[in-house]
Amino acid sequence: MIEDLVKNQREYFNLGETLPYKFRLEALKKLKNGIEKHEKEIMEALKLDLGKSATESYMCEIGMVLSELKYAIRHLKSWIKKEKVRTPLAQFPSKSFIVKEPLGVVLIMSPWNYPFMLAIDPLIGAIGAGNCAVIKPASYAKNTSNIIKKLLGECFDERYVSVVLGGREENSALLEQRFDYIFFTGSVSVGKLVAEKASKNLTPVTLELGGKSPCVIDKTANLKIAARRLAFGKFLNVGQTCVAPDYLLIDKSVKEEFLKYFQAEIIKMFGSEPLKNDSYGKIINEKHFNRICGLIDKNNLIFGGDSDEKSLKIEPTILDNVTLDDACMKEEIFGPIMPVISFDNIDDAIKIIRNFEKPLALYLFSNDKKVVNRFLTSVPYGGGCVNDTIIHLATTKMGFGGVGYSGYGSYHGKRSFLTFSHEKSIVKKSPSVDLPIRYQPYSKLKDKLIRKFL
Numbered sequence: 001m002i003e004d005l006v007k008n009q010r011e012y013f014n015l016g017e018t019l020p021y022k023f024r025l026e027a028l029k030k031l032k033n034g035i036e037k038h039e040k041e042i043m044e045a046l047k048l049d050l051g052k053s054a055t056e057s058y059m060c061e062i063g064m065v066l067s068e069l070k071y072a073i074r075h076l077k078s079w080i081k082k083e084k085v086r087t088p089l090a091q092f093p094s095k096s097f098i099v100k101e102p103l104g105v106v107l108i109m110s111p112w113n114y115p116f117m118l119a120i121d122p123l124i125g126a127i128g129a130g131n132c133a134v135i136k137p138a139s140y141a142k143n144t145s146n147i148i149k150k151l152l153g154e155c156f157d158e159r160y161v162s163v164v165l166g167g168r169e170e171n172s173a174l175l176e177q178r179f180d181y182i183f184f185t186g187s188v189s190v191g192k193l194v195a196e197k198a199s200k201n202l203t204p205v206t207l208e209l210g211g212k213s214p215c216v217i218d219k220t221a222n223l224k225i226a227a228r229r230l231a232f233g234k235f236l237n238v239g240q241t242c243v244a245p246d247y248l249l250i251d252k253s254v255k256e257e258f259l260k261y262f263q264a265e266i267i268k269m270f271g272s273e274p275l276k277n278d279s280y281g282k283i284i285n286e287k288h289f290n291r292i293c294g295l296i297d298k299n300n301l302i303f304g305g306d307s308d309e310k311s312l313k314i315e316p317t318i319l320d321n322v323t324l325d326d327a328c329m330k331e332e333i334f335g336p337i338m339p340v341i342s343f344d345n346i347d348d349a350i351k352i353i354r355n356f357e358k359p360l361a362l363y364l365f366s367n368d369k370k371v372v373n374r375f376l377t378s379v380p381y382g383g384g385c386v387n388d389t390i391i392h393l394a395t396t397k398m399g400f401g402g403v404g405y406s407g408y409g410s411y412h413g414k415r416s417f418l419t420f421s422h423e424k425s426i427v428k429k430s431p432s433v434d435l436p437i438r439y440q441p442y443s444k445l446k447d448k449l450i451r452k453f454l
Helices: 002-014 021-037 039-050 054-080 117-128 142-155 168-175 188-199 223-239 255-270 286-293 346-354 369-378 414-419 444-453
Strands: 083-085 094-102 105-109 132-136 161-163 181-185 205-208 214-217 247-251 301-303 317-319 337-343 361-365 383-386 421-429
Touching: 002 105, 002 132, 002 168, 021 039, 021 054, 021 117, 021 142, 039 054, 039 142, 054 117, 054 223, 054 414, 105 117, 105 168, 117 132, 117 181, 117 414, 132 168, 142 161, 168 188, 181 188, 188 205, 214 223, 214 346, 223 255, 223 337, 223 361, 247 255, 247 346, 255 301, 255 317, 255 337, 337 346, 346 369, 361 369, 369 383, 414 421
Parallel strands: 105 132, 105 181, 132 161, 181 205, 214 247, 214 361, 247 337, 317 337, 361 383
Antiparallel strands: 083 094, 094 421, 301 317
């Protein structure tokens, strides 16, 4: 079945139907209209899968997708145009330009933590670039996966865009097919498998992974603002965010003061009984609930820590005086636990960060220009913020992606279009003039001229 699906898409792509600008533009508009039509159903699905409130569902999933769509619709014509470049004098007379062509049939594999946005965002780039696409949404987020299938089934012929539901068996079957590009968002372990499978067909891949993304607060930071913005970034989607601050490194001279502000902000946002707060989300399933609960060491617990197995909710939790040997520092937490490690100077903080693989994100709260510049130029990470968290991914004008173990490749805005395109370099030479300088037999004069023009 999956083999036939991919075969049918390739046959459809070869017809050239997806190439015209008008076709791509209309497809993007159909997708936008479809999302707006099914907005309420998408919100209901996200509530069932992850306990997301309507506001969070729109702010972090639906609204971000619509923003990407509007941007792509507005700029698609300019993206598709031939890009003129200067021609070297040695190639006179000729013109040089770059043509963006679609890659063909692409596979988009999305995760469960932002199941709508991370399935549809890459699709916008794939459609804009003129590809056919197979979407494999997350099996854990069943309700959202079902509405994605319904939405895309209404918008598109499955020879153009199709959705494959299911779990590991379907994932394995898809990875056995030959695609022209694979876009994967998920864990490092599965990302390695995707890369391995793709390599058999020399299929290029974008891997959007994760890792232990640090937050660093130095003694010059505005502690009240840092507390509020860290609480937002850490506990958004109950910590189930690939760019969530995973652990806190803080100057020991301001730690106690900051933790008072941090706890106050958590209570202000989620209430004194967050497990009873209907706007506070839940862990995706029992497996991950038990894993996260197992990371809470009562010896380090200073705030929160309670949970409800029935609702799969875990309170915003703070662990203080954590060491690198503690369980919560051995893996990406992906839940509402904030480990706190204090440092004496910024060099110590950087050493701890370098103890891990390059993170997907890094957040620095500081008003010291030298410290900021050091983190911008000499500490490797995918992307991040200075004096805020999370928001660097919420722009269409910058690419979002990892580095090293946190992934490779980037997308958002034009980067999404380019990710699913091949930039074909062309030199169009005039047949009316043919300078003999490059042809044999060579001479001292030709050698002199070549050296002059190259």
